[in-house]
Amino acid sequence: MQFKDHILNLPAYKPTRLLAGHQGEVVKLSSNENALGPSPRAIAALQAAMANVHRYPDSGAATLRRALAERADLTPESVMCSNGSDEMIFLLCTAFLSPGDEAVMAEGTFISYFLRTLEMGGKPVRIPLRDYTHNLPALIDTITPRTRLLFVCNPNNPTGTTNSAAEIAALIANVPDDTLIVMDEAYIEFVTRADYPDLLPELRNGRRNLILLRTFAKIYGLAGLRLGYAYGHPDVISYLDRARPTFNVNALAQIAGLAALDDQDHVARSRDYANASRAMFVSELNKLGLHYIPGETNFVAINVGDDITVAEGIRERGFTVTPLAGWGLPGLIRVSFGTMEQNHQFIAALAETLKA
Numbered sequence: 427m428q429f430k431d432h433i434l435n436l437p438a439y440k441p442t443r444l445l446a447g448h449q450g451e452v453v454k455l456s457s458n459e460n461a462l463g464p465s466p467r468a469i470a471a472l473q474a475a476m477a478n479v480h481r482y483p484d485s486g487a488a489t490l491r492r493a494l495a496e497r498a499d500l501t502p503e504s505v506m507c508s509n510g511s512d513e514m515i516f517l518l519c520t521a522f523l524s525p526g527d528e529a530v531m532a533e534g535t536f537i538s539y540f541l542r543t544l545e546m547g548g549k550p551v552r553i554p555l556r557d558y559t560h561n562l563p564a565l566i567d568t569i570t571p572r573t574r575l576l577f578v579c580n581p582n583n584p585t586g587t588t589n590s591a592a593e594i595a596a597l598i599a600n601v602p603d604d605t606l607i608v609m610d611e612a613y614i615e616f617v618t619r620a621d622y623p624d625l626l627p628e629l630r631n632g633r634r635n636l637i638l639l640r641t642f643a644k645i646y647g648l649a650g651l652r653l654g655y656a657y658g659h660p661d662v663i664s665y666l667d668r669a670r671p672t673f674n675v676n677a678l679a680q681i682a683g684l685a686a687l688d689d690q691d692h693v694a695r696s697r698d699y700a701n702a703s704r705a706m707f708v709s710e711l712n713k714l715g716l717h718y719i720p721g722e723t724n725f726v727a728i729n730v731g732d733d734i735t736v737a738e739g740i741r742e743r744g745f746t747v748t749p750l751a752g753w754g755l756p757g758l759i760r761v762s763f764g765t766m767e768q769n770h771q772f773i774a775a776l777a778e779t780l781k782a
């Protein structure tokens with residue numbers, strides 16, 4: 427057998443250690459899941475569909491694609507579903523990167539862009555954040571004739587920061603046609619700022635070098651089912667469609683996704699809940715005199731000094747959070763919002779850890 431070096435050199439995914447050092451239930455605040463859970467309509471749809479899982483799913487997820495297209499006022503040919511948006515990132519790298527090709531991205535953003543680029547033998551080019559936000563002019567300056575993909579995470583995981591419509595418009599205007607802009611909008615439904623970019627009109631107007639990634643894992647509360655999707659130009663979508671496994675989106679995910687999409691009340695409740703959680707965190711962190719990054723998502727990045735030691739101390743008190751040193755942001759921990767009771771318990775655990 428011959429192993430490829432660029433795959434051998436990849437770090438293996440390390441799941442969060444849940445139990446070490448703590449007796450009793452551990453609260454996971456490390457994956458930006460929806461603390462309210464899935465829509466009750468999605469649960470009911472799943473229960474009704476269970477008896478049919480001996481059947482293969484619709485390989486093209488046609489009904490879900492139609493529903494997603496309708497919501498965006500695009501054609502179904504502009505939509506593709508995937509096994510989580512993580513799979514879409516993988517497919518984009520598979521389909522667009524040959525060994526030696528470059529993918530430009532921020533340092534201090536979602537790690538899959540980096541890992542999947544390496545996996546294809548591509549060259550990740552990483553640009554530090556500026557004020558914890560994507561430095562778009564610097565990303566543009568890094569583009570070369572070998573740049574096939576440019577990733578922007580807006581809002582950014584793990585800082586929660588956003589780039590404005592004007593900033594993104596300037597980016598789009600300055601990226602060459604043969605570089606595909608991958609706009610990861612996993613947290614779009616949480617955003618409240620008025621000048622956040624709506625990029626669907628770009629696609630309606632026929633722009634080819636832009637693809638928008640969305641997911642059912644965050645506000646829709648379906649992380650465990652693995653369901654993501656992309657809006658893009660039909661040429662790009664049909665190209666990616668050839669690169670995917672035949673049955674990449676399972677039947678239950680398709681059914682639950684449709685039901686969840688239909689329950690926009692649950693989405694609104696989840697957004698309100700994230701806003702209330704953020705307000706609570708801001709007030710409590712101010713009382714503790716801790717610096718945090720103002721974001722627009724269902725998590726917050728907090729400056730705690732020694733992120734690794736503090737995350738460990740918090741875990742011993744029953745909460746998993748994400749230290750960000752490994753993301754190029756030493757000193758910060760990322761904390762997903764839990765139920766309001768968990769949020770209060772977490773703040774107490776954080777205060778205790780910092781005192782210890």
Ligand SMILES: Cc1ncc(COP(=O)(O)O)c(C=O)c1O
Nearest residue numbers: 510511512536583612641643654
């Ligand atoms: C910015 C961003 N993109 C993509 C993903 C992957 O989402 P999914 O669960 O749909 O694969 C995540 C998950 O944390 C994320 O934060």
